[in-house]
Amino acid sequence: MKLVDTHAHIYINDFRDDINDVVIRAKQKGISAILMPAIDASTHPAMLQTEEAFPELCISMMGLHPCSVKDDYQTELSVVQGHLSKRKFVAIGEIGLDFYWDISFKIQQYDAFQRQIEWALHYDLPIVIHSRNSTDECLKVVQNNQDGRLKGVFHCFSGTTDQALKIMEAGFYLGIGGVLTYKNSGLDKVMEQIDLNSVLLETDAPYLAPVPFRGKRNESSYITNVTEKLAEIKRTSVEEIANITTRNAEKLFGV
Numbered sequence: 001m002k003l004v005d006t007h008a009h010i011y012i013n014d015f016r017d018d019i020n021d022v023v024i025r026a027k028q029k030g031i032s033a034i035l036m037p038a039i040d041a042s043t044h045p046a047m048l049q050t051e052e053a054f055p056e057l058c059i060s061m062m063g064l065h066p067c068s069v070k071d072d073y074q075t076e077l078s079v080v081q082g083h084l085s086k087r088k089f090v091a092i093g094e095i096g097l098d099f100y101w102d103i104s105f106k107i108q109q110y111d112a113f114q115r116q117i118e119w120a121l122h123y124d125l126p127i128v129i130h131s132r133n134s135t136d137e138c139l140k141v142v143q144n145n146q147d148g149r150l151k152g153v154f155h156c157f158s159g160t161t162d163q164a165l166k167i168m169e170a171g172f173y174l175g176i177g178g179v180l181t182y183k184n185s186g187l188d189k190v191m192e193q194i195d196l197n198s199v200l201l202e203t204d205a206p207y208l209a210p211v212p213f214r215g216k217r218n219e220s221s222y223i224t225n226v227t228e229k230l231a232e233i234k235r236t237s238v239e240e241i242a243n244i245t246t247r248n249a250e251k252l253f254g255v
C-alpha cells in the first residue's frame, strides 16, 4: 500500500528531537512522499534542511502562510519570489485567507493570496489553500482566477457538501485529514457524497491528530487512521482509498 501525506509541517520545532523516528514510522506505513507546506521566512531554512536530510521522502512547497501576512508581508513575498526563481518546488503553499486568528490584515491577505496565485500560474504549479473561516472567500478568489489552468487543493477541508461541490466544480481537490475522525464534525456525512477522485489525504502534522491520538502531536504515520475512517465511510477497502488518493496526489503534484 502506497500513501502520500500531502500536508505536514514535520520540519518545525515539535519534531526537532525525533524527526528520524517520525520518518521511519511514516515509511513503515507505506508513505512514499510527505509534502511540506511553507509558512514564512523564519521557517523556510528548517523546511529546506529537512528536505535535504530526507530527499527520498520530504518535498518542499514554497509560499507565505496567511497567518504570517503582517506589516512586512511585501518583504516576505519577495523572499518567496526569490526561492521560486532559484529552483523547482512541488507547489505554492500554503497560501490563502485566515479570518479565524486575526482579521486586521484582511486586505494584505487578499493581496498576498492573489500575487502568489499569479506566480503559480506563471510557474505552472498547483496551489495549496489554507481557508480557515474563509472557504467561500477563498473559493471566490479561485473562481476569479480560474482560466482553466489554476489547480490545487483546499487543505484541511471541513466545510459543507455545497462548498465541497463548488470546490470540485472549480477543478480543485479536497484535502482530508484528522477532522474526519472527530465525532460531530459532520465531515463524514459530506464525504459520503464526494467523489474520491477529488480527495487527497493529509495530516497537517503536528496539528489535528486523528482519533485515537486526538489532542496529541500529529505525525505522518497517523494518516492510516484517516484512511481507515474514509474506507469505512465510503464502504470500500483501505487499499482502494490508498490507490485513488495516491493517484490523485501524483496527478496534482507530479510526485
Ligand SMILES: [Zn+2]
Pocket (backbone or CB within 6 Å): 007, 009, 037, 094, 204
Ligand atoms: Zn498547514
